[in-house]
Amino acid sequence: MxxxxxxxxxxxxxxxxxxxxxxxxxxxxxxxxxxxxxxxxxxxxxxxxxxxxxxxxxxxxxxxxxxxxxxxxxxxxxxxxxxxxxxxxxxxxxxxxxxxxxxxxxxxxxxxxxxxxxxxxxxxxxxxxxxxxxxxxxxxxxxxxxxxxxxxxxxxxxxxxxxxxxxxxxxxxxxxxxxxxxxxxxxxxxxxxxxxxxxxxxxxxxxxxGGTISLTGAGQGVFSAVADGVLTATGMKIHADTNQSSGTSLLSGGSVSTIKVSNSELDGANSGGAIWGIHVSNAVTENAAFVLDNSQLTMNSAGAAIYADGGRASVRLTGSDITAFKGGGGLLADVGTGRIFHLPSALNLSAIDSTLSGDMAVGAPAADGANTLSASLRGTTTWTGNLTVNGTSRGNVTLADSAHWTGSATNASTVVLSSATALWAIPGGGNSSVTGTVKNAGKIAFQAGGPTTLTVRNFVNDGGTIQVNINAAGQNDFIHATGTATLNGGTVSVIPATGSYTIGQTYKILTANGGITGQFAKVVDNAPFVDLGLSQNANNVYLKVTRNDTTFASVASSQSQRAVADGVETLASGSTLYQAVAKAPDVASARQAFSTLSGDIHASARSVLVQDSGLIRDAVLNRLYTADLAAIAPAAMLSGPTAYAENVPAAAPAPFGSATPAALSGLWAQGFGSWGHLGGGRDARVDHDTGGFLIGFDTLVQGSFLQDWRLGAFAGYSHSSFDVDARAASGTADNYHVGLYAGRQWNALALRLGATYTWHDIDSDRTVALPGFADRLSTSYDAGTAQLFGELGYRIDTQVFRFEPFVNAAYLNLHTDGFRETGGDAALSGRGDTSNLGFTTLGLRAATSFDLTEGTSATLQATLGWRHAFGDVRPTAALALANGSAFNASGTPIARDALVVDTGISVALSHAASLGVSYSGQFGEKAVDQSVRGNFVWRF
Incomplete structure (x- = not known):
């Protein structure tokens, strides 16, 4: 119808x-x-x-x-x-x-x-x-x-x-x-x-x-649950921005109600008054619960994220973030009563894998009820604000599970760390006070920043840990019990400031006016060379520093460290250097001290000089190779990657193997620069670079028993620098080079020989910085390097390329003079020492020529080889501290095996002159050396 x-x-x-x-x-x-x-x-x-x-x-x-x-x-x-x-x-x-x-x-x-x-x-x-x-x-x-x-x-x-x-x-x-x-x-x-x-x-x-809830204007609140009501929200965005003078709440619950918010965002801002994020209220005998799972609560108002004014309420956070911006009420507050936090009965706060940002304040009104805050922070929960406990009532703070509280307590009634994983981190440089009892079954950690005093009525240590800081001035963190102290075992953990351990120093860490019962079980620290002993009388507990029986060398991790440790051990125990080593706060610091004191830069400097010697050998051998190349090459190849002095008429390129007349004499010059590093890992890395030049003259001998031998001589200068950052050390060397060389070609077979000598003027500086000790040291000394070397090569010619397999060998003798550093107690003296090394290189060279323009030709050359070093590859230096025994410092070695590469181009500028540039590199395990060269030749 x-x-x-x-x-x-x-x-x-x-x-x-x-x-x-x-x-x-x-x-x-x-x-x-x-x-x-x-x-x-x-x-x-x-x-x-x-x-x-x-x-x-x-x-x-x-x-x-x-x-x-x-x-x-x-x-x-x-x-x-x-x-x-x-x-x-x-x-x-x-x-x-x-x-x-x-x-x-x-x-x-x-x-x-x-x-x-x-x-x-x-x-x-x-x-x-x-x-x-x-x-x-x-x-x-x-x-x-x-x-x-x-x-x-x-x-x-x-x-x-x-x-x-x-x-x-x-x-x-x-x-x-x-x-x-x-x-x-x-x-x-x-x-x-x-x-x-x-x-x-x-x-x-x-x-x-899901969806969005927004409270604006003069609204009173968003969610309210009372009398056993249950309110749940999933995937919501809840926002409040009102001009209400007071009383607005995002979530409000009382009696035995429950509010559950999951995967949601809550934020509040108020231009008129306070917005409460979570409001827990109603009768003392009832219970309210708030559950936030994987949600965010952000407050930027005069109110607080959590407003508790009664009830045995609980707040549980799982994977949630609560942020109360500066200027807001913090995490927990009760502004209406004029107190920061009102706990007539109890509030249980449980946070799992959550982040709480802002300050949490707890205070108690009158002396009625237990006034207890129980905080359980588990998982990866982070509390980035301070939990500050105020008031003069019997209010209690209990940290359970893995709760982490960072902040000072002022007049809190009772603080209880009920779990071995509970932590109270007290900021350094201030004072905290608890009018009642502090019971510690977890860890009370005084933070760095200055001596801090915690004043309590009574102190009970139920197997917990007390972490105290000490410094070289004899100051330390301190617990003062105006009543009694009961020590049921537990640990004193000591954190020293830089240079804090002064042998014989005594620190008072606990005083109880009413007397001490029991004792701590042990003291823990990481210092390898001192013992921290506990002693006590009727009212005080003391911590005393004494030297133990551990030798310096027993904690060393390398031969060089053990050597210098033995040297320091022979010094008088009252010397500043001995005391500085003995104060090492842990084994790692002790090992670093031994490495810093070792002076291994003096040994590593020898590796740098040996590495740079290859620049001189290679320059001579490449000069003789390009001279042989020119003697049998067409005119287009007369300007190799290094300078040579042959005088060959200009001609179009012809097949390799067609001999041309060679110039009898010539001048050549080479400028070079190199850079690289040695070591790393267990050996301190040495960075080095070198720049210099060589000038040489050679001639092809005619009409004597040295017929067809090319004989020459050269001289030059270079400057080297090296740094060992891990040792705060550096040095320089001025190098003066001279040498003779000779070469002979028998059809496809070539023989090349050379002898050089280099004078070195070495300066080094280093800084020794240990806890409570610093020294600036420097020295100068001389050294000399002699080299003998030779090479055999066999030519293989084609229409386009010339190949030459080769093998060469070198002997090197390096001698350094003795020296004595200037500085303080860490100054070293070194005696003269000699290193002997050998090198062999097996490789292949290739070259080709081509016309750049009409009348201008160029030559490309490349080398690939394997270089092996033997002998004194790892350098040492015989050193001694003043008034101490001698020891051998081991330096950073050169690479035993390295890949050698070389490539370059040379251009004929005229019939009598050529200019070339080339690159060379050596690559070994934890060792790299690279260089560039520029060459010029004038033939006559």
Whole structure:
């Protein structure tokens, strides 16, 4: 049956109520300005396109197991409920009670005026009404209610749900008396409360579909749960930014209610007053719980992230972040009482894998109740603020599990570290006080930054650890018990400042005016050469530093360290250097001290001189090779990568193997620069570089027993520098070179010989810096390097390339004079020493020539080889400390085996002159040396 109900001029009031008591369904179009439709007695009324305004009554009403169904998506429902104006009565837009059902599938809008209600499920004593709504918009005025589920009713919102509140007391969703409101789709709300209350059986509001809730203007809060109510939110963004003077809360709970927020974001800012992030309140005898899982709570207002003013409440954080910006109230606060934190009974805070940023303050009002804060921080939870305990009551702070508290306590009643993994980190340089007892079964760690005093009434150490800092001035962290101290074992852990261990120094670490019972079990430190002993009398505990029987050399990790350690051990125990080593705070520092004192730069300098000697050998051998190359090459090859003096008429390139007349004499010059490093890892890395030049003359002998031998001589200068950063050491060397060389070609076979000598003027500087000790040292001394070397090569010619397999060998003798460093107690003297080394190189050379332009030719040359070193590859230096025994310092070695590469190009500038440039490199294990060369020749 279908029947229209009214029009703009018609109105159905309570006295003209239209009731359907039929055995079949009815379909009702509703288009009037004022309308009322009621379904009862198990019947169903289907409502067609509806636009209605309620007046002091109920627009759509389902009772006594009746059903109302609206399902026209093309024309959404539009219901206006004006402000109530009939005494205590109020209007209800859509009302289901006594087991009835209303289903709004077509979406639409319900506007609610002051003191009225948009949707209500159940009233009175009969339980079990249900309302379903899809894509519904609720627009709620001040002192109005959007949707109320009461008396074991159910209300379910699907699709996109929108709540808009226009006043300080706009209720968005309210579940009461064991009722449940479920939002399955996303919800977007602004300025409206979500409220759960009034049943010992437990009511619920569940937000499951995500969305955003925003409280602006003068709103009072977002979530509120009391009297065993349960409110859950998943995937929500909850924001409050109001001008309310006080009392606004994102989450508010009391009695035995529960609020659970998962995978959500909460933030609050207030231009008018305080916003509380989580508000825990109500009677002392009741219990409230807040659970934040994988959520973020951010506060930037005068309020606090957590506001507790009573109840045995608990807050649990799992994978969540709480941030209270500077200027806000911190993590926990009770501004209303004038105290930072009010704990009439107890608050349990549990945080797992969470981050808490901001300060947490705890204070107690009157001396009533246990006033206990129990904090359990587990997993990877980080507390980046300070937990500051204030007040003069009997309030307690308990750190359990792996709780980590960083901050000072001022007048806290009791501080208990109940777990071996609990930590109280007290900032350095200040004072903390506890009016009651400190019980330590975990760790009290005084932080660096200055001596700190902790004053307590009584101190009980139940197997815990006390970490104290000491310094060289005899100052240390200190616990002062105005009452008694009870020491049931435990550990004193000592952290020394730089240079703190002064042998014979005594530190007082604990005083108890009322006496000490028991003792600490042990003292722990990492110092290898001193013992820290505990002693005590009736009122004090002392810590004393004494030298133990551990020898310096026993902790060394290398032969060089052991050698210098033995040298230091022979010094008088009262010397500043001996004391500096004995004060090493740990084994690593001791080993570093031995390495710094060893003076191994004097040995490593020998490696640098040996490495640089190859620059001179290679220059001579390359000169003889290019001379042989020119003697049998076409004119295009007369300007090799090094200078030579042959005089060959200019000609077009011809096949290799066609001999050309050679110039008898010539001058050549070479400038070079090299850089590289030696060592690393266990051997201190040496960085070095060298720059210099050589000038030479040679001639081809004719008409004597030296027929066809090329004889020459050269001289030059170079400057080398080297640094050992790990030792704070550096040095330089001025090098003066002279040498003779000779070469002979027998068809494809070539022989090349050379002899050189280099004078070295060496200067070195180093700094020794140990805890409580510093020394700047320097010295100068001379050295000399002599070399003999030779090479055999066999020529293989083709039309385009010339190849030459070769093998060469060299002998090197390096002698350094003795020296004596100037400086302080760490100055070393060294005796003269000699190193003997040999080198062999096996490789292949290749060369080719080509025309750059008409009349200008160029030659490309490359070398690849393997170089092996033997003999005194690892250098040593015989050294001694003043008034100490001698020892041998081992330096950084050169590479025993290295890959050798060389490549270059030379251009004939004219018939008599050529210019070339080349690159050379040696690559070995932990050793690299690279160089560039520029060459010029003038033939005559």
């Amino acid at each position: 279908t029947s229209p109900i009214g029009n703009a001029r018609s109105r159905l009031t309570r006295r003209s109520l239209l009731s359907f008591l039929l055995a079949s369904s009815a379909v009702m179009p509703c288009q009037s300005a004022y309308a009322q439709v009621t379904a009862s007695g198990g019947q169903t009324v289907r409502i067609m396109p509806a636009q209605a305004t309620c007046k002091n009554e109920i627009c759509f009403h389902a009772i006594d197991k009746g059903s109302l169904l609206y399902s026209n998506a093309d024309t959404p429902i539009d219901v206006t409920v004006p402000p109530a104006s009939n005494g205590d009565d109020y209007d209800i837009g859509i009302f289901a009670e006594d087991g009835a059902t209303i289903n709004l599938k077509g979406g639409g809008t319900v506007r609610v005026g002051g003191s009225s209600t948009g949707l209500q499920a159940n009233w009175g004593d009969v339980a079990g009404a249900t309302i379903y709504a899809t894509d519904l918009n609720l627009d709620v005025a001040d002192v109005a209610r959007g949707a109320i589920a009461s008396r074991s009713s159910r209300m379910t919102f699907s699709g996109q749900t929108t709540l808009v509140g226009h006043g300080a007391w706009s209720d968005g969703l309210s579940a009461q008396f064991d009722s449940t409101i479920t939002v399955n789709g996303p919800i977007n709300a602004s300025g409206a409360w979500l409220y759960v209350a009034n049943s010992s059986d437990g009511s619920r509001v569940d937000l499951k579909g």
